[in-house]
Amino acid sequence: MSTEEDTVQEKKTISLKTSDDEVFELEENVAMEFGTVKAFFGDDGVPRDMMMPIPNVHSKELTRIIDFCTKHLDLKPKAELDEAGKKELRKFYKEYMKEDTTERIMELILAADYLNVNDFLDLLNQTVADRISNKSVEYVRKLFGIESDYTPEEEEALREQYAWAFEGVDEDPAED
């Protein structure tokens, strides 16, 4: 995926190469939202026309992260301006991750964490938190791929001692 290589306007772009060997050209202001990229190029040092490898990130995730950062960069200054802008930003946060499975969100977390994209990471972490807050322990284990390291006896003892904590959970949802 390559962004505009305008001949009219000279937009500064930064090149990133993903784990699946795809090269992305991003506008510099979008790329600088990635903390890792910002640190890589620094204030002086590495020239901006050098391609930065990001071997831990797949093109699928990068596409999405670029999408978020572009839209977010557009909405943020509007939100500082007036109430309507604030509302739009709130709506954006609310709707942006709606359609994604929790598994997909976790893949994005790994990528956003590696690239240090803090705003997106905040939204991703909050989305996961909202989705697990009323769920059972078993469901959360399955979701995160965690095997319980409690023995069956320990588990039973905990459930008895803290019976009140295990109540009031939502029914485990069907497979994501």
Added chain:
Amino acid sequence: MMVTRSKSSGLLKIVEERLLKRKIEEEEKRAQLSYIPKDCISNILARLPADSLQRLRFVCKPWYNIVKNPKFIDAHLQRSESVLVFLTPVGKKNLHLISRKVKMGEKERLYPDPMTSTLQETRNTVPVESKLLDPNSLPIFGHPALNSPTNCVQFIRFENGECDIGEYSLCCLSDNIKATCNGLILLDNKLKKGGVIVLNPVTKKRIALPLGTLPLRRYEESYGFAMSDVTGEFKIVHLFLDELGNAHCEILGPYKKTWRGVNFPSFGLFRNGFGLTPVSLIGALHWIPHFERSNYIVSMEVEKEKFHQTPLPLGGGFHDRIIEIGGSIGFVTQEETCIDIWILKGLFGEGWSKQHTITLDTITRMVPLCSLRIKGNIIFRREKGSSIYSYDFEQQQMTKIGKVNPSVSYLPHVNSLVTWMQATADIFD
């Protein structure tokens, strides 16, 4: 026939292999996902409400260790929004029915049994006083406290411009909450003659402590609960009047279970009474002595245990209050349709500045209850009719959000995982 059989078994084998491959892929994917960095897990968990954490900390031992870490507990506390905590008589609860029958003859479990309501699932309600009771020292029959009605601990939470009631699955014999601080509440211990209980209603961890010196007249005392900003330790501060009308102060810290007297300036600061429960900010406790026309506040530095007197910007009226606003002491005072909000710069004596004025449509008495530490709104209770309102500073709007019981006292609180002190044998789960 031979050909067909080998063909079908060959097909079966292919299907099996494919299933196995998919299973391995899925497992690999899961394994990769569980390498979500610990920082991210910590970040996600810190966003969960305290009661969810009580359950989800048991997902696995690493998660348990994250949640019990004092740094995590503090980070979680900083993100948690204020609520109002209160007691409500069990009979008045419309969600759950709790039987008042006491199981006589059972030495250890002398508390009311939760009864299944036909509408709700069984609730495991924890009675605060259980485990605090010494089975050997109590007659089984006729204990006066056991015949009195119990109360449930509940809270009001404010979210998205609305409010609703949250549950702790806790009942207690005490009929008032004496003080609150950072997630801990102080209750009377009705089982032991004299005695207080420090309780975190979320974790249910509780500890019984001795009562302070009893004042001559029952209500001539005040309990405050505060945390030192230097050591992070909690202290309970008890002010009381002696038979001569002199005020005294004693303090109970986390490590010694006895009260010790503290130097208290004798300027007659509290000659007309102690006023309401003091406001606790990190590092200090603040009282407005006596409601009517008080023109100063008394503050105590928790760490140094020193008292200060700070004049108020104007005389306090009956419904004026000091509340914590954004980490500072705020003085909220109302005159006709104007509610002025003053903030005290620095903790002691640097002066007040008027931060904001709320103009109401009509002259109606609004009593400030607390401010929401994250959102910034101030919650008011209307004196007539007891509706509650939320004031949004950005929109400059006072919105009605619900109704409360006028005879119940609501104290500012936060649902957190803090504990009175590092785990000891005396703290019960």
